[in-house]
Amino acid sequence: MNGITKIYDNNIGVSFYWEENDSNLVQLIFRDVGFHLTEPEIELFLDKVTDSKLQRNCGTCERGKDCRSILLQTPSNKVSMAVSAIELWQIDDLLKGTLFQIRMNNYLNDICKN
Structure with missing residues (x-):
């Protein structure tokens, strides 16, 4: 994929920066949805994933953990x-992995400036 700098990926999606764009927006794509988010927005999304983990699937659902019955804000x-x-656990991993890589890259860039 030309024109991007990949941050993190897993089974459900990928996060990256557009090389041509100087903004601090992260492109996050999973399933068939794309988001352009700042780091604080990724943190907010992660909070909403945590809230959604408290929801319970219906007890009689035949699809079990594959049932798309959890509403994610x-x-x-x-x-x-x-x-x-x-999917919720994979999105959680995608967001946490993205934040970790962003923060690690920022930390290393700051150290290398000295």
Whole structure:
């Protein structure tokens, strides 16, 4: 993929910076949805994932952890998504991995300046 700097990826998605864009927005893509988020918005999204983990699937669901019965709020008040428990854990990993890499890269860049 030309024109991007990958930050993190897993089974559900990928996060990256557009090389042509000087902003601090991170492109996060999972399933068929893309978000342009700042670091604080990624943190907010992670909080919303944590809140969604408290939801329970219906006890009689035949699809179990593959059932998209969990409502995940996004950093946009106008957008929410129906996800499965498996997808929720993968989104959690994608967000945490992205934040870790961003912070690690920022830390290393600061050390190298000295």
